[in-house]
Amino acid sequence: MKETLDGSWGLFRMAWRIHPRKTLLALALMVAGAVSAPLLAVFLGLMTDAVVAGRGTAAALHGVATAVLAALTLTGAHFAHIAYFELSELAELDMVQQLAELSNGSEGIEHHDRAEFADELSVLDREVRQFSNALSALFSSVGLALAMVLTAVLLARLHPVLLLLPLAAAPPLLAGRAAERRLDGSRTAAAEPTRLALNLFRLSTSARHAGELRVFRLRQEMRRRHAGLRADADRVLWRGQAGAAALRAGGQVVFALAYVGTVLLVLRDAVSGRHGIGEVTVVIALAVQVNQQVTEAVNLTGTLQRMGSTLRRVAAVRTMVAEPDGPADEGGLSPADRMREGIELDGVGFGYPGAEAPVLTDLRVRIPAGTTVAVVGENGAGKSTLVKLLCGLYRPTSGRVLVDGVDLRRLSAEEWRARISVGLQDFVRYEFRAGTTVGLGDLPRVDDDRAVLDALESAHAGDVVERLPEGLDSQLGKSWTEGAELSGGQWQKLALGRAMMRRAPVLLVLDEPSSALDAETEHQLFERFSEQARQVREAAGAITVLVSHRFSTARMADLILVVRDGHIAESGSHQELMAGGGLYAELFGLQAASYR
Numbered sequence: 001m002k003e004t005l006d007g008s009w010g011l012f013r014m015a016w017r018i019h020p021r022k023t024l025l026a027l028a029l030m031v032a033g034a035v036s037a038p039l040l041a042v043f044l045g046l047m048t049d050a051v052v053a054g055r056g057t058a059a060a061l062h063g064v065a066t067a068v069l070a071a072l073t074l075t076g077a078h079f080a081h082i083a084y085f086e087l088s089e090l091a092e093l094d095m096v097q098q099l100a101e102l103s104n105g106s107e108g109i110e111h112h113d114r115a116e117f118a119d120e121l122s123v124l125d126r127e128v129r130q131f132s133n134a135l136s137a138l139f140s141s142v143g144l145a146l147a148m149v150l151t152a153v154l155l156a157r158l159h160p161v162l163l164l165l166p167l168a169a170a171p172p173l174l175a176g177r178a179a180e181r182r183l184d185g186s187r188t189a190a191a192e193p194t195r196l197a198l199n200l201f202r203l204s205t206s207a208r209h210a211g212e213l214r215v216f217r218l219r220q221e222m223r224r225r226h227a228g229l230r231a232d233a234d235r236v237l238w239r240g241q242a243g244a245a246a247l248r249a250g251g252q253v254v255f256a257l258a259y260v261g262t263v264l265l266v267l268r269d270a271v272s273g274r275h276g277i278g279e280v281t282v283v284i285a286l287a288v289q290v291n292q293q294v295t296e297a298v299n300l301t302g303t304l305q306r307m308g309s310t311l312r313r314v315a316a317v318r319t320m321v322a323e324p325d326g327p328a329d330e331g332g333l334s335p336a337d338r339m340r341e342g343i344e345l346d347g348v349g350f351g352y353p354g355a356e357a358p359v360l361t362d363l364r365v366r367i368p369a370g371t372t373v374a375v376v377g378e379n380g381a382g383k384s385t386l387v388k389l390l391c392g393l394y395r396p397t398s399g400r401v402l403v404d405g406v407d408l409r410r411l412s413a414e415e416w417r418a419r420i421s422v423g424l425q426d427f428v429r430y431e432f433r434a435g436t437t438v439g440l441g442d443l444p445r446v447d448d449d450r451a452v453l454d455a456l457e458s459a460h461a462g463d464v465v466e467r468l469p470e471g472l473d474s475q476l477g478k479s480w481t482e483g484a485e486l487s488g489g490q491w492q493k494l495a496l497g498r499a500m501m502r503r504a505p506v507l508l509v510l511d512e513p514s515s516a517l518d519a520e521t522e523h524q525l526f527e528r529f530s531e532q533a534r535q536v537r538e539a540a541g542a543i544t545v546l547v548s549h550r551f552s553t554a555r556m557a558d559l560i561l562v563v564r565d566g567h568i569a570e571s572g573s574h575q576e577l578m579a580g581g582g583l584y585a586e587l588f589g590l591q592a593a594s595y596r
Contacts, residue, residue: 007308033076034143049278168258175251179244186240347399374557423499431477441501461493
């Protein structure tokens with residue numbers, strides 16, 4: 001019951017915050033329509049007595065009142081719908097925006113690596129579409145509560161025993177609550193297979209993956225896996241639905257027995273002459289309404305309980321996303337416009353939520369200001385995690401990342417990210433105008449075509465725009481009817497251009513920025529990046545971090561970090577590491593031999 005009440009109150013506060021006037025109007029109309037029904041039974045009884053007694057004027061007046069109440073009963077909910085229809089859409093949009101903010105509004109991204117976060121979002125993605133029903137249930141429940149109280153008072157005036165009829169609503173209500181808990185549990189249990197099935201569906205229907213699916217003849221395999229996951233989810237949901245239906249049916253049987261007893265009691269009193277025709281009419285009409293009220297109460301309670309569960313899930317997601325507690329002065333300092341000392345990793349370690357072993361352990365290295373750093377190592381060694389720590393996307397689980405001697409935790413995350421620029425391995429394919437897709441790297445200049453062209457030139461990516469039908473004004477992506485589709489390498493070049501938009505970042509991170517390019521193009525690109533790094537270094541003492549799997553490119557860097565099994569196995573210049581004859585020299589020799 002607490003969850004239902006909390007959900008109702010939370011829903012009302014949301015509606016009131018969005019539009020107080022529409023909230024009051026919808027509530028007033030729903031209450032008027034609901035309360036009119038018991039009063040309709042009363043005036044129907046009075047009209048019947050007046051007709052039997054031959055009192056024409058009274059019968060006419062009562063008839064008019066009955067007609068007005070009947071019209072209000074039938075149309076109150078309809079006119080309330082006009083008021084809350086827009087309100088419900090605004091509430092749904094508000095909740096979607098809340099989820100988007102929760103997912104992407106935090107400083108870090110650790111929550112995206114948690115399976116339970118993905119499961120909760122999978123359920124919420126469906127549940128937020130129920131806000132229209134939930135608001136209707138909220139307004140209806142207020143009117144229904146008043147109508148049930150009024151009905152109980154009217155029944156008690158006729159016969160005290162008739163009060164037992166509204167009390168008979170308790171078993172169906174309790175059964176309905178238990179049924180909704182069972183359904184909520186089944187939705188939670190089915191979240192993972194449902195999410196995985198949706199991922200397979202998106203993969204199987206994506207034009208990007210269509211070729212590989214056909215070459216490897218995976219269509220049947222994808223269907224088989226999708227069908228299996230859907231069957232697992234449906235099995236769990238069906239068991240939940242069946243159990244919930246049985247609980248609800250049991251509650252309704254109890255009420256049905258009480259309803260039949262009430263009707264028999266009234267008929268007996270009518271036969272014995274203790275009640276008149278009008279009173280019998282009132283009791284029968286009210287008994288019918290109680291039956292409808294109980295059915296509606298069960299449904300409304302289930303809807304409100306479901307919405308309470310949804311709001312609880314939102315709170316759980318908010319807890320997952322919440323940043324860890326830190327010192328009172330944490331996160332308030334502004335980074336300098338120029339890097340003076342450099343960046344130091346002081347015993348840095350990091351482990352993903354739920355992982356058995358840390359990804360990085362006790363990293364200790366100092367990167368002087370103005371240095372070009374290459375991070376190399378085998379796949380899965382922790383290179384991308386390292387650069388995300390430098391960007392502040394993850395917080396170390398141990399140790400510190402020091403920027404000019406200041407713990408990165410103490411710097412304002414927003415201001416730090418305004419002073420850095422990145423080209424991440426998992427870059428985004430923004431399906432916007434080509435110029436906008438690049439210009440997003442520096443929002444104040446997003447529409448500055450000259451700045452965009454300069455950034456593309458720095459990224460050696462001007463050829464991509466030259467081949468588009470309308471240049472920077474070309475619409476990208478197949479989501480648009482006339483959108484231009486690009487190759488993986490072309491999308492990556494635009495992402496690199498985006499990384500070059502900021503004029504003088506203190507940290508430039510390029511994580512596998514040429515993974516979709518051939519070796520020769522990558523070499524030319526990194527020569528350009530080296531020149532860019534020198535310019536940025538002179539302007540802001542910037543550090544440029546390059547992550548690459550090609551050692552021929554890494555040799556251009558001032559400092560090379562060799563990451564292995566979550567540790568920095570070696571560090572130094574190309575000449576120093578080759579002279580040392582360690583892991584770097586071994587891997588460099590193996591890769592060089594493959595190009596001969």
